[in-house]
Each structure stands twice: as structure tokens, then as C-alpha cells.
């Protein structure tokens with residue numbers, strides 16, 4: 001690798017770590033992430049309810065947002081972030097971490113299956129995307145206190 005390439009690589013590594021190491025508390029980061037998930041879920045919900053025309057590309061983009069969130073979410077509940085910032089995280093996350101991790105991996109797995117199935121029609125989307133939404137509720141029922 002040339003010197004220029006190495007320094008470009010180092011610069012991008014530094015920038016990447018800066019983006020992660022900003023001043024936001026984990027409560028804020030996880031709320032932002034869930035807001036992104038909500039925005040991504042909206043068009044998908046509309047498609048499934050036939051309030052919006054099916055669009056395979058929009059659907060895939062939303063699924064990628066879910067996958068990214070699922071990938072990052074587990075790290076955002078350290079000790080000490082049980083309260084503050086109007087968090088809706090339930091105490092059960094810290095009392096039953098294994099159950100929470102399980103709910104999270106169900107979300108991640110369902111999302112991965114939906115992406116792999118690459119739905120091209122509404123019918124195909126119903127089969128693989130509806131189960132993803134059940135995992136949202138599955139986690140919220142036990143691990144989110146809606147204010």
C-alpha cells in the first residue's frame with residue numbers, strides 16, 4: 001500500500017471514531033436510533049396496509065436501517081443509563097439482560113431473513129416483513145415503558 005493510501009485510511013479511521021465518540025449520552029443515541037427505525041418503518045407499514053404503492057427499493061432501504069439499528073442497539077444500555085433523558089427503557093433490560101438480548105436478536109434475525117428474501121411483491125413482503133414488525137412489539141411489550 002502506498003503512503004498516500006495509508007494516510008487516507010488513517011484519516012478515515014480517525015473520522016469514523018470521532019463520529020462515534022461524540023458527546024451524546026447512550027440514552028440519546030438509542031432514542032435517535034429508534035426514531036430512525038420509526039421513520040423507516042412508516043412507508044413499510046403503509047405498503048403492508050396498502051395505503052402506499054409497493055416499492056421494493058424503499059422497502060430494502062428501510063430494512064437496512066433496521067439492520068443497522070439492530071447491530072448497534074445492544075451496546076447502548078450500559079449500567080448508569082437506566083434513567084435520564086426521559087428514557088422509555090424499562091428496568092427489565094438490566095434485570096433480564098438475557099431476555100433483552102434475545103428480543104434484540106429476534107429483531108436482527110427477522111430483519112436479516114427479510115433482506116435475504118429480497119421481496120419483489122407485496123405478497124412476498126407480507127411473508128417475510130410482517131414477522132419483523134412482530135419483533136418490535138415483542139421487545140416493546142417487555143422492555144419499553146411508553147410514557
Ligand code: HEC
Pocket residue numbers: 027030031032034035037038041066086087088089090100103104105107132133135136137139140143144
Ligand atoms: C430489542 C428491543 C427493541 C426492538 C426489537 C425494537 N425496539 Fe423500539 N424501543 C426499544 C426501547 C428499549 C425503547 C426506549 C429507548 C429509550 O427511550 O431509551 C424504544 C423506543 C422506540 C421508539 C421511541 C423513540 C423515541 O425516543 O422517540 C420508537 C418509535 C420505536 N422504539 C419503534 C420501534 C420499531 C418500529 C421497531 C421495529 C421495526 C422497534 N422499535 C424495535 C426497544 C426495542
